[in-house]
Amino acid sequence: MIEARELTKRFGDKTAVDGITFSVPPGKVTGFLGPNGAGKSTTMRMIVGLDHPTAGTVTVNGKPYAGHRSPLHEVGSLLEAKAAHPKRTAYNHLRAMAATEGISAARVNEVIELTGLGSAARKRVGGYSLGMGQRLGLAAALLGDPQTLILDEPVNGLDPEGVKWVRFLVRGLAAEGRTVFISSHLMSEMAVTADHLIVIGRGRILADAPIDEVIAGSKQERVLVRTDDTGALAAALGSPGVEVRRQEADQLEILGLSTRSIAETAFSRGILITELTPQQVSLEDAYMELTGGEVEYQSQQRTAPYLPAGEGQQS
């Protein structure tokens, strides 16, 4: 169990983590989401004592990380890829780590096999790809067979097989009753990996709920509509709070209206609808809605093909 109380971190006048309180219980995969710069890495670094809180506390199984006698057995962490000396082989790096807590060479070989490092383990870390570095980081996290895992972007740089492997690994670890706290920017992956989500933005908690509740809490209604007269329908539906996106020549995606109100509007204008399909809200939709106002580093270009303003007014 990880427990943070009023956890705060300031760097000069920048508040990276702003008084957050949360618990990460055992037996579940808890996902940690938020835009770039939201404070995820800083929070994780405070959990394992790499950053010191400006205020508040965080404990792992009732004690601060540094208070545990054998930290590698208590908490395994993957925080950045990867703090190994480039001239060392992965095997030697893991052996050196293992030696600090009396972990056997057999366990080193076990985690090398488990993480798919195989023959690369005898090569120098300096030549590793991002994905191999991640596998080494995961091997190091698992070395002490810890009760708690803290993994910052573990699938970053991994190939599809590796992504799937991490999913099964962390789900298996949680099923064994361990505490698993994992951050990722890959929403589709998080949707199938995590049981519970903590979402932060600008250092504050935006959501702390089971994944189904986060998705169900979305106010977005998305409906696909097919009609021969998309221009007339777009014009009829256009109003504040409603977004109309053209998907295909005869298809619109409507956000912010129910299927019934779309059907009623079309009926009242004599517009023939040939398909009307409510869409499942995805975790990505719910996440974008939650974090929309909390993004510190915003891209300039909207990616969705919005219907240009005014197009709906024509015809």
Ligand SMILES: Nc1ncnc2c1ncn2[C@@H]1O[C@H](COP(=O)(O)OP(=O)(O)OP(=O)(O)O)[C@@H](O)[C@H]1O
């Ligand atoms: N050592 C530091 N000195 C100054 N500012 C820092 C330091 N570490 C982090 N920050 C700032 O604190 C904020 C939170 O950063 P953090 O790395 O925790 O975010 P994050 O959610 O992990 O982001 P990302 O998804 O990009 O990894 C950012 O504005 C960042 O610039």
